[in-house]
Amino acid sequence: MRDKKDLKVVGTSLPRVDGVQKVRGRAVYAPDFELPRMLFAKVLWSDRAHAKIVRLDASKALKAPGVAAVVSAVDAPQNRYGVYLKDQLIFASGKVRHIGEPVAAVAAESEQAAEEALKLIEVEYDDLPTVFDPFEAQNDSAPIIHPDLETYEATYSKVAYDNVALYTHLSVGDTEKGFTEADHIFEDEYKTQAMYQGYVEPRACVVGFDQRDKLTVWTSNQQIAECHAEMAAALDIPMTEVRVVGTALGGGFGGKLKTHVEPIAALLAKKSGRPVKIVLTREEDMIASRARPPYTIRLKTGVTKDGRITARETELVADCGGYSDHVIGTMGLAVTFAQGAYKIPNCDVKGYVIYTNNPNYSCMRGYGAHQIDFANESQMDMIASRMGWDPVEFRRKNLIEDGDVLVSTQPITEVTISQTMDEALRRSEWNKKGKRKKERKENVYYGIGIGNTIINMGLLSSSAMIKFNGDGTASILTSVMDLGTGNHTALIQIAAEELGMLAEQINIAEIDSDTSPYDLGQIASRTIFDAGNAVRLAAKNAREKLYESAAELLQVPEDDLDSEGGIIFSRSDRSKEIPIAGVNGYRLWVKGGPVVGSAGWLGKPGFAEIPGEGYPQPPSKTFIFGTHIAEVEVDIETGRVTVLKVTAVHDVGQAVNPLGVQGQIEGGVVQGVGYALMEELQVKDGVIQNPDFLNYRMPTTLDIPEIDPVILEIPSEYGPFGAKGLGEPVMMGVVPAIANAIENATGVRVTEVPITAERYLQAMKKKE
């Protein structure tokens, strides 16, 4: 690894490569994408939570003006697919399991014509008993949502009985013994809400045919390679028969994974022979969306009188709604981090994912780590408070360290939680502020709270290719989209650093499943680390070829070569130099052949060896740590909480583009404030009550606190140029920090997010 002081491009704040076209309004997002002769489609969503489809008659719709095609279950393959469990179909077949499930769709010459035709589709339902509570759903009397589930081909075994989509059980140490050693045992329950990802660009896609008549999907999706795989699975065709191309992506936050309406548009395109566009309205996007699943988390923690945690039992129950989707995976992550950022030698965790007739949940930024972090970090403060310990001191006594093992038995490495915590305390002037007078004015109290975060870094596979142009510029091929986080700029910086080029000499090719090599996608905070490593390795592969020829041309040994700004030079004799364009020309026309590089990357093997039942998180190469400190004012009369300031410290190993990291932290903190205080999909009897941005309240500029984004750089051995990455933790620690600050301010503990004024006042009343 290069020394930090030697880095030329990595570590420099560069403007985003996609900045100009986005500012000029020339970037084409999926809803803007157009093709000639394109049809517009509308989807008929189930308005029943659980019902048999007795009759579906689209004959009138088909005759409506401008209608080109109507599709429903009869037009769709009946092979089930899904992210973890194969429980999904393109259209509800036989019965619907939640409101917002696709039942049929129409493609017509205009959106209006499609909408009118939709009304002419006759669906006769026969309602079935419903269940909306994940605990009730486990009762013997509950209706079974997927009675035929055992016959579905499950990707992961040992799951899926009755309404239990997943049962996961992991254990380290001996909890019984651990609790015996404890002087105090604390049991608490926490609840987190269903949260909508709130991206600006609604789900949209165009499915048509490329110049070779190949079925092609243009979509804004966080996982082009996985969307490609799922398109093939849903349509029951080989992956070579469908192509997925990424458009500009207007935010996702875990909401645009795999496929959503893409297979529906594909069925309509195949039936009509024409391109078909679907753009969801905001209401549709919220109703038919796959939001962050609500979790109920019970913690039982044993502590010695000198503040050492000896044991923990954790039980997590997540509601996945009608289909399991990513909720399975969120549980895998949640159980894996049952200990949080703390050393807990005896730990036992059980996770349940339960089918109900609620909307189909999936996942959001933080996956399941966010939910468990809220519970863990809240309980740390609650225990400290009950035992009269300082919350920081109690944490410090139990901080996880290198060599400790997770409940998945994976050893943990590169732990920097004490550094992020120390820096957060210093930057926020915790000691001084903690001594402030709580009451600021009548009924308004000041509080300060802390939240630590731990999450895995490095998740599964990535690969990249790089090819050089004749003028010495280069193209990177990767499947990684740019959600809006600036990671394309950062990947270019990584390649430029490895090759000794300028960032402006490198571009990233359009993301296209026919050409972009596999990458799991822009999820799990993994892009800089995993795709960054793959891009770096591919660049290294290409660089070796360039150096081989440069050594020959300059008559120096290869190991004497270095490069910078697109010039390869001899370190021992700086007068010997040649531009990369020259080396490339030599290889193209004289010797060696064109420069191409490629590399695959899979950080950490050993997934299959994890003991326990169900689906834990795969092993990760390293871990990332952060600490948030929130300062709040609580109006105890109205229950209104105002976040004054958030100090957010993250160890990113190495900031590839510091400006981008800072932007990530700031955006994440804002989203965390929404999670902590405001945002909630209110679901009653399976119906989302607030499917619009007026009633689903997200933070606006008026709600944004002062943010102090602090970047720590403790280089990772495993990341590209020491980088670890970031993405999810930036919105995590802030949530328990706010809850802890509220208790610090007023002594009132709220264990359910969002901490609305109503919940605060109820908790205050309960305490009194």
Next chain:
Amino acid sequence: MRDKKDLKVVGTSLPRVDGVQKVRGRAVYAPDFELPRMLFAKVLWSDRAHAKIVRLDASKALKAPGVAAVVSAVDAPQNRYGVYLKDQLIFASGKVRHIGEPVAAVAAESEQAAEEALKLIEVEYDDLPTVFDPFEAQNDSAPIIHPDLETYEATYSKVAYDNVALYTHLSVGDTEKGFTEADHIFEDEYKTQAMYQGYVEPRACVVGFDQRDKLTVWTSNQQIAECHAEMAAALDIPMTEVRVVGTALGGGFGGKLKTHVEPIAALLAKKSGRPVKIVLTREEDMIASRARPPYTIRLKTGVTKDGRITARETELVADCGGYSDHVIGTMGLAVTFAQGAYKIPNCDVKGYVIYTNNPNYSCMRGYGAHQIDFANESQMDMIASRMGWDPVEFRRKNLIEDGDVLVSTQPITEVTISQTMDEALRRSEWNKKGKRKKERKENVYYGIGIGNTIINMGLLSSSAMIKFNGDGTASILTSVMDLGTGNHTALIQIAAEELGMLAEQINIAEIDSDTSPYDLGQIASRTIFDAGNAVRLAAKNAREKLYESAAELLQVPEDDLDSEGGIIFSRSDRSKEIPIAGVNGYRLWVKGGPVVGSAGWLGKPGFAEIPGEGYPQPPSKTFIFGTHIAEVEVDIETGRVTVLKVTAVHDVGQAVNPLGVQGQIEGGVVQGVGYALMEELQVKDGVIQNPDFLNYRMPTTLDIPEIDPVILEIPSEYGPFGAKGLGEPVMMGVVPAIANAIENATGVRVTEVPITAERYLQAMKKKE
């Protein structure tokens, strides 16, 4: 290399991968390509052969209805570019040098509006003295077409003075000595015509902006990577700022190289901010085309009385018209093959490419090898006839052999000319037919003639990448288009063979300069050999990764593994097997990382070391050989020549897709018949007299002889699975074979193609 008997996919006749969409009419050729909000453009072509542009006023055109943009030289960068010499600009600047040179262009809402607006562009010319004959153009009194040429930056030095765009001189042995050793010296002159490539799809492109607002060209072009480079050069931007995507390609035959109207469309797109389409009419395509240049070839050959050629002097003069374009390269190839397929120890060749005010010529299938082959093979028969030798015996006495050197001093290898000649003689029943009675009926005479061909195989660079999908299918990335020859199918077969997969498990990604690694293009008969080698090496690179993991999973050594039909198995224990999809899944999720492969290929180094002046052909890895035997009937009253049968024997090393090879041979022979007898761009005072398919006569079904396409397979050490390839020779040997058959039939020798009835009758008259 695998034994021929072990080949599973290579060597099998498969239907074309692009067959279905082409038959169904769903393939999108460039003229069919559409984008929303697309403008249509028309180009104003110079109607003067040589003139100063005194005034160009587009103000009225700009105000015409529906006009969005007008561009001319003032809108274009003034940096000259070009294939070999940098003598071109997007638009004529200051003066025009030939009829059909672009002067201005209009983009409008419709083609009609653009055409109307074109008439409103006012151009005032001041005519300059003209020269149309390449010999006159070398006189001191001739007007200089490019007076400022020495100040242009030439890619190749030692060229370009006065009207001489290129002077090349190569020599082996000692010709003076060689002629002294000869008993007879023969001097003859040959002329070949300007020939239009006659593809069905006219030149067309759309230039717009992709979803990232990147300038993107959709074009049907034989050289996507070179088109990319030239777009950047013409527009004076880095290659990362422009993208070139290939549409379906409706024939090219050397007529769709680098750029043509693409930079014009780009200027209009940039100016209007909208996509712009240009589709040439057939007349425009012919007038503004870049046809095969006319050559005059003088041969002086010394022969001993026992039939041994001792020396040859060759002088070639090619007319390139107003700009040098590919004519430089055709001369490089022509001089390199001055000896033809014969052993000539003392050989001296001079080649001149001359600027005139004729239309801008370029190149066509066969490049310059075709012209020299016609001269060489005609003279072989003429010498034999004059000396009373049998033409076959005379050839056999002088056939080139392994280890002989070309006039470029390159040693020649893998010579199979005696095998193709023997097979052609056998298949055509030469001996029996040669003894036939000549006079078939009154005035109609039968004749049989032979033509050998030699051409280099393997030209410069190629590279390829391959990536695997989760289901075990794979995508090949290459810059090589499919002209319609079926080479995409063949490249898939090569990859499938190397990987042990089925052809249907592999596809080729859309050709796109952002993602497709460099390849010189579908020219020079090189696709199977060069791109085939690159694809094979990239597949090998991927296969090694698959085998590494398969060895681990099957617990056998890697060198015990083989694969077939997508299954990897142990050769020693056939019960141990695993599908590639399984290995791929293991690498994706458990260990190793995604499978990607890449490779660069440059067959033969040493370009820089070729002695001599000018621009000879780069060294080639191997050579290809073929023999054509033509049988004709000549009506000596009308001069009409009817080709009865052509026996065409080609050694292709290994036929990758025999059906495709057969199709290539048949198509080539037909085009050769056109070359020999019918096709000619008639240019008078710089004006093409027959710019349409009625007056430019190409063979129709009525003109097609019986064809016996014979595939010889003598494996090459250097080609993929022994394949050498094919493409140009299939239309070469047939031309002199027809000329030789005519003399054989009637004793009349015509030394200028096409051998029209008029030329035949003139020659007959001259002889009498």
